[in-house]
Amino acid sequence: MPKKVTAVLSAALLAVPLAACGGNAEQPANAITVWTEENLPDRLDVQKGIVAEFTKKTGIKVNLVGVAEDQFSQIVTAAAAAEKLPDVIGALPLAAVRELEANDLLDTATAGKVVDGLGRGTFSARALELDTSDGKLLAVPSDGWAQLILYRKDLFAKAGLAPPDTYEALEAAAAKLNTGGTAGITLAIAPKDSFTAQSFEHVALADGCELVDKTGNVTLSSPQCVRAFAFYAKLARSYSVKGIQDVDSTRATYFAGKAAMMIWSSFILDELAGLRDDAMPSCKECAGDKEWLAKSTGVVTALKGPDGAAPAQYGEIVSWAVTRDANKDASAQWISYVMNEGYEKWIGMAPEGKFPTRKGFEDKWNKLPAGVTTKKPLASVYPPEVLDALRKSPDTFARWGIPQGQGKLVGATMGELPVPKALSGVVDGSLTPEAAASQAKTDVETIKRGLHE
Numbered sequence: 001m002p003k004k005v006t007a008v009l010s011a012a013l014l015a016v017p018l019a020a021c022g023g024n025a026e027q028p029a030n031a032i033t034v035w036t037e038e039n040l041p042d043r044l045d046v047q048k049g050i051v052a053e054f055t056k057k058t059g060i061k062v063n064l065v066g067v068a069e070d071q072f073s074q075i076v077t078a079a080a081a082a083e084k085l086p087d088v089i090g091a092l093p094l095a096a097v098r099e100l101e102a103n104d105l106l107d108t109a110t111a112g113k114v115v116d117g118l119g120r121g122t123f124s125a126r127a128l129e130l131d132t133s134d135g136k137l138l139a140v141p142s143d144g145w146a147q148l149i150l151y152r153k154d155l156f157a158k159a160g161l162a163p164p165d166t167y168e169a170l171e172a173a174a175a176k177l178n179t180g181g182t183a184g185i186t187l188a189i190a191p192k193d194s195f196t197a198q199s200f201e202h203v204a205l206a207d208g209c210e211l212v213d214k215t216g217n218v219t220l221s222s223p224q225c226v227r228a229f230a231f232y233a234k235l236a237r238s239y240s241v242k243g244i245q246d247v248d249s250t251r252a253t254y255f256a257g258k259a260a261m262m263i264w265s266s267f268i269l270d271e272l273a274g275l276r277d278d279a280m281p282s283c284k285e286c287a288g289d290k291e292w293l294a295k296s297t298g299v300v301t302a303l304k305g306p307d308g309a310a311p312a313q314y315g316e317i318v319s320w321a322v323t324r325d326a327n328k329d330a331s332a333q334w335i336s337y338v339m340n341e342g343y344e345k346w347i348g349m350a351p352e353g354k355f356p357t358r359k360g361f362e363d364k365w366n367k368l369p370a371g372v373t374t375k376k377p378l379a380s381v382y383p384p385e386v387l388d389a390l391r392k393s394p395d396t397f398a399r400w401g402i403p404q405g406q407g408k409l410v411g412a413t414m415g416e417l418p419v420p421k422a423l424s425g426v427v428d429g430s431l432t433p434e435a436a437a438s439q440a441k442t443d444v445e446t447i448k449r450g451l452h453e
Contacts, residue, residue, distance in 0.1 A: 037091035039066035087326035098407020139319035174239035177260035184239030186259035190246035196420040202314035204228035207305025211400035230433035233426035257283030275371025315397035418443035
């Protein structure tokens, strides 16, 4: 599942005094400290293997520290105040990169040097753009996960429907397939669930609805945003499952074969293929073939609304950031190594949620084993056209507030969730789309003022 934007040091690290976290001034010249938000035990083991190979090749020692996503702002601020920043921070979400930029904690020159050394043309142009501010590259984009529209190819084919890649096609399919015991779509509307915010942003971006304009003014009451509120609420009210649907219930409904479409992140791809015993498809056809639902599912990456200039989708790019006090040369060597010789192992930690942002790794990514209980390459389950669309999806990623330099505001809104709250009001009929958009705008403006107090 997509994670929250902020981060906190893991329990293992909290046992260590903060002064030991960075230690740049106390480290040997051939040593660096690396924080990583890929902190699950199995993923840390993979990274320790990469570290061992890197140290053997370069002689540079790496103090690898696992970081959990919870209270990143407080931890990094304390480390900066104590002059104990790590040299490098990995798997950082876009909003966290912008927060480091706002607090002048980044060494952008080294990030640019790494990308130039690897070749800018070998990176997703959009990933680089999302990591760029005022023409300056802030961090090195390492990989990404995507928000997707998943749909039942068999039901669409039988009904003669086009893939749901536009507002019009999505609504037409939801209406036609909302029959009997099958919902046209299962859609998150839980007001206190960040997944609702992510799902709505995916739909809103498609119609050109933005959180803020270029100057930072909140724009949620724009005509495009009003249309997005109205469209999403209509889908949820008229064609989705009744009741408060969230990240778990939407997945369960689709897995049971009770919905023709859903919006979910790419992290569902291994579960959909029956590779996790704790989240298995339960449709009647799945009993005889646990891969049936995956093979019967089509994937739409970018969506386009009537007001949208181009198809867009919500997605997260995570990056390697070099801090302002880093050992520049050693940090550059480490990131270059992970993004080249160690890259296959890096993205192989969870290929369904780590689409490569570097070109030339497509074939390797196809063959990387996904799953938990069972390991199997995604290419053995999903057809080439699906994998091709997934690999290319970072090129169409869009995000609220990030290009406008409002990463800290984005993080705060994901904590307080004003948009899902307003959206739920439209769904239950207590708010019009116009009132919901106005309420969301006011709430976000209040959050923004609080950040500057």
